[in-house]
Amino acid sequence: MTDMATAPPRKVQLPAFDRYINIIGPLSLIILLALVMAVVQPRFFALNNLMIILQDAAIYMVLGMAMTLVITGKGIDLSIGAVAALSAICMAMLIKDFGWGPYPAMAAAILVGLLCGLANGLVITKLNVPDLLATLAMDLVYRGLGLVLAAGAVLARFPEPIPFLGRGRVEEVIPTAAIVGLVALLIGFFIYHRTKLGRYAAAIGGNREAAMLAGINIDRHKVAHYVLMGGCAALAGILLAGRLNAIQSTAAQGFALHTIAAVVVGGTVLFGGRGTMFGTLIGVILLSMVTNALVLLRFQFFWQLVAAGFIIIISIAFYTWLQRRTGETPDE
């Protein structure tokens, strides 16, 4: 304790720079990337290309919204790709094999997603399986169920509005999917800042013990996060099926990692307690820009994986460094 006598009093206010670094960081990367592309490939800025970036980003906006909440509550969901594929396959089969209309089939897909999320949440809270392992195992379950149902077939050509949602354009310019994604993030912003669900996610992720002492039903809220995540994964599956106008059981492979990367790049703390929907929007757009730039620069597709991996490592290392610098450590 003797060294504390000479230590200066703790600084009370974080400088503005530190408080907004999670926005400034990815935003400056976006600007940097834009500058590079302006020099090497001006085609990047063609209106149509920008809209393609938005359309690519849309699915991850929907997923990122719920993932931000899940991660803020100290959870993680690795099963969202399989949930998206399974939900979309259910929708496709109801339309193709059972003659359902597109709207009831889409509703059914969302229901499948919500149920998958409920199952995830119950495995985590009632069977006490850690979030990471529970959703990793459930990913196999959902992937397997999808394969069983569709038997490996590709289901294609869906009635409107499914293609319109996935790849249509409003006024022939703005991708419909991007509007869906932005609305999802707006709803997420509301949930995070204006509802008990969002507030308690931060409390549970920040200090589980304090949340419990405050009388918060932790299990019920964690289950709710995963149910919302499942519903959003199903919506992402519908958008994907619409964009490709086809779906198969092995679709949506990289959803989980790409989404987690975007959320973390955006400044949501991977270890819970603090999230940001606006940061997630920035993170999603940054990752989609990188993917698009690599395509335009004619890199082989597989380089996207390499780039995505590096971006995750760099941003987590950066935020960890930042948190140590500002004395920010997890509560427990």
Next chain:
Amino acid sequence: MADSAHTAALPANAPILTMRGISKAFGGLRALMGVDLDLYAGEVLAIVGDNGAGKSTLIKVLTGVHTPDTGEITIDGKPVTIANRRHAIDAGIQAVYQNLGLVNSLPAPANVFLGMELYTGLLGIKMLDNRRMRRETEAILRDKVGVIIDDLDAPVRSFSGGQRQAVAIARAVYQSDLKVLVMDEPMAALGPEETRHTMDLIRSVRDRGIAVILISHNLEHVFAVADRVQVMRGGQRAGVVTVANSTREEVLGMVVGSRATTLA
């Protein structure tokens, strides 16, 4: 001492809280044996004693964590039953524990109102009333705790230890019509500067009419901030002294009992 007039005036009033003949056994271990306690509004009563003397059991009985085997508690002269935490809170008794129970990543208003948020409606949608919670937090901190915090939107992790204590107390104040604030070793993990802030905070809360029970191992702290000291030893009340008329040596003697002469 500036508080002497204040202390001298105490016996004239009836105690706000009395505990009479409190006993509690855990299996064969008799943690409390017929303990009495009197607490007056606007005083800081320190409870001192060795480990196992019964300090924390007594406090846990008061805050509804443990139910006593025998004994009775009165508040404002009226007998009360405190069988759980809720009863204690409803009776106006709140405890702030050493780890404070705050979520460091959330700002002060979210912490003060955690688990009992205020809502507003818009087009039938129930949503958190962040503005009102912020305003009320500011008012509670200013009027009940005597602290002004500049940046209520910053996460409390950027606060000093003293400011975090203030937020935890504001939370306790808000939760009930607070009459008795129990602070369990609030200075245990703090440096000198923070300790001074926390003591100021305790005085400030007391001066606003809330009775404070302070549990501490450190007699320097006790003599700096308390008005009276209740000494516990072996599950019984070894004695009560007024700080103004006592010495550390006297209290230490009561803490260690018959061994006082050999140790002191």
